[in-house]
Amino acid sequence: MENKVINILIVLVFSVIFVSCQSSKKEEVNGYFRHINEEVSKLIYQKEKIKELKAREQKKYESTGERKYQISSKYIELFYDFNDTEDKNDEFGLSQIPIVYELLILNNNEYDYITIACNFNLAHQFEHKSPKLSMQFLDEAIKLDEKSGKKYYLPHLYHLKGRLFFNDKKYTQAMIYFKRSLQSLSKTRPNLIYISSMHNNFALCYEKMGRMELAVKETTEASRILESAKDLSPNETAFLVSVKGNMGFYYYQMKNYAEAERLLVQEFTFYADKRDRYHELTVNLGNLFKLYNETNQNNKLKEVIDFGSSIEPQLQAISDKILMNEMIQSYYLKKDDPQSVKSLCRKLVLLHDKNEEKSYQKLTYISDILNSFIIRNIDQKNRHRIDDQKLSNSLMLMMVGSLVIIFGITIFIIRNNNKKEKELAMKEKIILIKNKTILEQDLKRQEEKITNLHLNLNLKIETEKTFLENIRKMKKSKNIDAEQIVTDLFLKINNLIQIDKKNYDLISESSMENKQFIQKLSAKFPSLTNNELKFCVYYKLELSSKEISILENITEGSTRVYKTKIKNKMNIGKEADLNTFLKSI
Template identity: 45%
Template structure:
């Protein structure tokens, strides 16, 4: 019998799937293929379909993950599609493969960089956490780079320099493009710290590194030109207008020839400031005419605002009040449009997060219910199998003990004892199932409270996403704390609670329904924080109720309410 039960448990163990570490490298290869096809959407779709076919043939979820992961490169500029897809892949992966956890968190950090910097920082920290567990190290410098950029955006320049330096130290010597980029970041950061000499020194170093590379790619040439423009700006701030103009004109003319209108806006503004400082009106006018010409070609509202602000500055300097009024009115409309876009983006991002959170909670609840049913079914099967096997053993034993009456009588006594043990075992199993069901019920009651909190949050219009997310994370933490207490409640039955309330109500009829309900929680020795989460109220309110109940039932201030209730 023991051998059969052992075989059953062994089979259950082997039916589980185990992680294949080779898939981390496989996902890395899929990422490289997708990157090489970044401007070929049809080829990306083909690659995704190919991975999906592998999933259909083998049933391995890893190929479903790789199929969805490839599609992320189709939506790299579409936040509304990128964010839900990244969450879906993370859920499917379930922290099993470090590469997927790292890459998806890295992607989400990018998506929330502007709309929610705090959330973006949490995602990049998660990406670094998973990257540290990987044997693949080529992504490490890029993760540190992004974290440094986030600190730069927050104007925390000391930490920005720290992570830029960590990124630089983790790059390989032949990665000149990224090494030059780090020196450019040093220059930008020192510029913000008003250390122009250091900014010039670091940027010159980055330029020299990239110029030393043979056969520069088009994107590397563009970045090299951009660094020279930054260097020109630092010279301008140091008062070296001649060198500044020379470098900025190189950048300006490059963007002009390549028709990189978005890139040329900042360069145009810097040239305009130089010409304004040295009072070269004709060259000022040339820059303004260029900006007026490219403004209709720009697609993004914030770029149009930047261009028109430079033009407005020009009209203001030259007292052209007629054009100044027109451009000011245009800027007002553009700023309104920009505010509307930002509001829509924040709302859409908020909706994505809320929908994902609700969907995840619902699925988690369904999963736990189904898991509990499966566990109960498995226990019942074990019991039935145990009884069946035992009955077979009884029959077999009786056939072999008919020869001798004395042996048969002894065997009968043994069997009766074994039957009693089996009966006790069945009763124990039934009691265990009952306890498990009660524990699940308490769990579901806890989550219902959380659902009510979510619904209330969604009813409030103009929700601040940062505040909403912080509130959600706080309540989730409360749920986890209450979960830890659930094990202490497994043997508590609802019938016992009804009897307790009846006794308490008879003894103290002046207690309200609300106070009777709270007495159940106090009897369980739950903390004010846990009760507040279950009852959808504040810890302060729970403390007031506790003091009021002690007063009503005549307990002194130093007497323990939990001990009193447990003695009822």
């Protein structure tokens, strides 16, 4: 039983070690993907260098066959067309969606980093096209990232969830997730722009809630965070300008027109010559239009319209074109120019139709991709299920076969052991019978020896008594034939010698047995003297103290003293029977 428990514990220990090793290996691979992400993120907009990085990972996969390199090479493809879209709502571009789904199928939920990254990417893709679907992907990513405890994307996942609530006009819930994002961000230099962004998001929520003072306060904090840093990157500088532009719009709503104009003009000056910032420029022109229209600064208003009209043909996003033309249309309505208004109306109708058509095409494209992914995913699951079933059946057959073999071997061993045990028991029985017979014979012989010894001792005692009696008579009587008495005494002495010889012969007959007994006794109790060992032989033969005293020519008291000494040396206690103890040796 104890051995079984030990074996079970050993199996459990090895299982824990195996699971621990597997977990450690997955963490190592997740760390590798994180490193790849950091490496490729530095190459944004450098497509050729990104392709070189993919080729490197693909080569590693071909030479080693390790799946992590196959997955990493596919992951790098996500950065080929980064931000390659005319619609700024499509942050990464629709071209990424098929790659993301292929990556999900390839990863098959094996590595958390890839699963989280893919769900995060899809949540971005569907932020405006399907907010509900976006939230599903996002919740899956958040759940997995929180469970891993690694915070691969967690601050940014919270940020995106806050944005979804913001788009849904649930500003209080949005602020909860913006706050979680802020709390999850480590206070490091690379994260300054994200920390500043969270305060800007708080301001956007307060603005929608009509709390302009708090909105200005948060944008001031967002600006302070970036302005406190040195050597701002182009992205950080652009974001700082955008935050101050937002602050200008808040001042406009608070009717602090001078401060609003200062900040909005500052933003316009920054974006005016940057073709990659036309969306921000369009929003800025719209805010300036509202400001100048409300303050009746018609000359400046015309300047805004003229500049907007000049850049309108260069705008790529249809949504930006619509915003720009609506602003221009508002201007001509104010100027009461029906011809220009009609022209702009026709243009806006065409733009809206084009936008709807493009939205429909995108939805169709996305729907086809989703359907394709669902079908492939179902096929993959079915294949895995079939493969798992085949493996399960194989394992079951192997298990059944193993059990049958083990059962057969067990029965054979049990039968063989039973047969051997029976043969051994029979041999032991025969040996016991033989030993019993031998012991009975030895006991009978020993009893006869002891009886003869007793008889000889009695005879010796009687002879000695007669011998002493004759000597007394010689002393008392004066008329005794001396020669006759001497002759009788000689005969009695000779008789005593013969009795002693017989006694010696009786004792020496069992000398081999006594020798073995003395050797055992001496080995067990080395402190016993030779004389005490001899007395032990007498006690084993169950001779009385009187008989021993006669044999050794000592008093009975001396015999008892010897017995006590022997008991003490053997440590068997005064009440124990020495004769019985000696027979057990």
